[in-house]
Amino acid sequence: MAHNDTYLITSSEIEAAFGMPDAVKCVENAFRLYGEGKVQMPPKVYLTFEKGDLRCMPVHAPTLGIAGVKNVNVHATNRELPTVMALISLVDPETGFPLAVMDGTYITNLRTxxxxxxxxxxxxxxxxxxxxxxxxxxxxxxxxxxxxxxxxxxxxxxxxxxxxxxxxxxxxxxxxxxxxxxxxxxxxxxxxxxxxxxxxxxxxxxxxxxxxxxxxxxxxxxxxxxxxxxxxxxxxxxxxxxxxxxxxxxxxxxxxxxxxxxxxxxxxxxxxxxxxxxxxxxxxxxxxxxxxxxxxxxxAVQDISCALAVYAKLTSTEGARASLTRIRFF
Ligand SMILES: NC(=O)c1ccc[n+]([C@@H]2O[C@H](COP(=O)([O-])OP(=O)(O)OC[C@H]3O[C@@H](n4cnc5c(N)ncnc54)[C@H](O)[C@@H]3O)[C@@H](O)[C@H]2O)c1
The missing domain is CATH 3.40.50.720 (NAD(P)-binding Rossmann-like Domain)
Structure with missing residues (x-):
């Protein structure tokens, strides 16, 4: 598939399109795919800071036709900001093209x-x-x-x-x-x-x-x-x-x-x-x-299966796509 634009998707756009019933279906399917050995998912990698950490979570789910990475922190002493915040990038495994960069905080809470x-x-x-x-x-x-x-x-x-x-x-x-x-x-x-x-x-x-x-x-x-x-x-x-x-x-x-x-x-x-x-x-x-x-x-397969469902829904029609922010990185 040819792509030009990368979509930037915010938490409010995700919240309007995706709820807990959707997440339960996606995560059950993600656990099944993982159980069937159909997921490439190295263990997450940690960077440790004085007050918290940052994890990098890559995954490829060939049967879903998607790959991606979540970056997520845990800072338990945050007061104004949440303890956990995340960013997800979705990648087309055929070409490596970055399909979307999206909020991962709401998806993390939901998929957990x-x-x-x-x-x-x-x-x-x-x-x-x-x-x-x-x-x-x-x-x-x-x-x-x-x-x-x-x-x-x-x-x-x-x-x-x-x-x-x-x-x-x-x-x-x-x-x-x-x-x-x-x-x-x-x-x-x-x-x-x-x-x-x-x-x-x-x-x-x-x-x-x-x-x-x-x-x-x-x-x-x-x-x-x-x-x-x-x-x-x-x-x-x-x-x-x-x-x-x-x-x-x-x-x-x-x-x-x-x-x-x-x-x-x-x-x-x-x-x-x-x-x-x-x-x-x-x-x-x-x-x-x-x-x-x-x-x-x-x-990571929990995150990617939820993120893919969000992406598919939010880009399913020309009208829906038109309302999203998109960017040409190159
Ligand atoms: N397993 C997963 O997939 C997953 C995903 C996200 C977060 N987490 C972990 O879940 C934990 C909570 O995350 P959160 O986003 O809800 O954080 P949060 O800071 O919003 O909530 C943590 C709550 O625990 C309370 N608390 C701390 N120590 C306690 C104790 N000894 N007894 C009773 N309450 C206590 C705090 O007062 C706070 O209200 C973190 O450790 C985070 O790393 C796990």
Whole structure:
């Protein structure tokens, strides 16, 4: 295909065209493609700064006819700016032409929520009613939005944050948006009551104790996505069925990275990758009383499949294309 123009796509243009239901479909398909071995995706590369980091996430999905790179930071001490901000470039794999440069912040939040949603679909009990949240920043919102799609039986949320006002605000927002009960909570009470627990903090030592986790709980461990980060007591990982999004990335930077480095768990403690579950090759939950953990580090194929869907929609007609900003780089 011949191209001249590169489209510059903003977050508000993406938000108008793409929502959580779209993201859940894209991410489930992305996990399937990855599970089928149809994705070229080296592990993300990290630059570390004094106050945060920058990750580079390349991917090629031949069956989708797309390639691209996401650059994304994590600066947990940002106050005015979000902790996580991203930029995605989409490339035509046939020619290498840059099709689009687009905001990746909204897509990152959405695809991370969608990953939690897909993991809950395959790993959580179908009768899950109570969801606990440890950490209620930006990602927590999309985690709840995603869960309400794949586990619509959730009727109650318990939220814990170091910032008590944030926990109250999250509860007001969640109750109004989803018509559910939502209450601030201590970490222990939230974990003890949870059918599904979402941990989404930048913690560097465990904030969830093994004895708080009751049989049958599913945990979406989202926050640990860089070396040295962890949110769960390693004993939880020893008794749970642990599913990583990608073993290589997770062992370097996911929830399992610290306990692996400390020799508290080994590769034998990890059941499989989520792609194995979505393709049906592995079953992660075999009993209702099993504890399951999804260790999410975030895969470039999640981003690219969402970004491609956005690009396809926003450039589908001449009228739609005309309203976008475009640039000739050369
Ligand atoms: N797995 C993935 O794909 C993925 C994607 C994006 C972000 N993340 C990670 O998720 C984490 C959260 O990102 P965010 O954008 O929501 O950040 P954020 O700064 O918006 O929110 C983090 C929240 O956690 C709270 N918090 C910190 N320590 C806590 C503790 N010990 N107990 C309870 N609450 C605590 C903070 O007060 C804040 O409200 C980061 O570590 C980020 O790197 C992971």
């Amino acid at each position: 929520g969608a990953a939690g949603a897909v993991a809950a679909k395959y790993l959580a009990r179908q009768d899950a009613e109570v969801a606990g949240f440890l950490g209620v920043g930006r990602q927590a919102q999309t985690q709840l939005d995603g869960l309400m799609i794949t586990r619509p039986g959730i009727r109650k949320v318990l939220a814990c944050d170091l910032d008590a006002e944030k926990a109250r605000a999250f509860c007001r927002w969640g109750a109004e948006r989803h018509g559910i009960e939502a209450a601030p909570s201590s970490a222990e009470a939230a974990v003890r009551a949870s059918d599904i627990l979402v941990t989404v903090t930048p913690a560097r030592e465990p904030i969830v104790r093994d004895e708080w986790v009751r049989p049958g709980t599913h945990i979406n461990a989202i926050g640990a996505d860089a070396p040295g980060k962890q949110e769960l007591d390693p004993s939880i990982l020893r008794r749970a069925q642990v599913v990583t999004d990608n073993w290589e990335q997770a062992s370097h930077s996911g929830e399992i990275n610290v306990p692996l480095a400390q020799g508290l768990i080994t590769r034998e403690d990890i059941a499989c990758d989520i792609g194995d579950v979505v393709t049906g090759r592995k079953t992660a939950r075999s009993r209702p009383d099993q504890v399951t953990v999804f260790d999410s580090t975030g895969l």
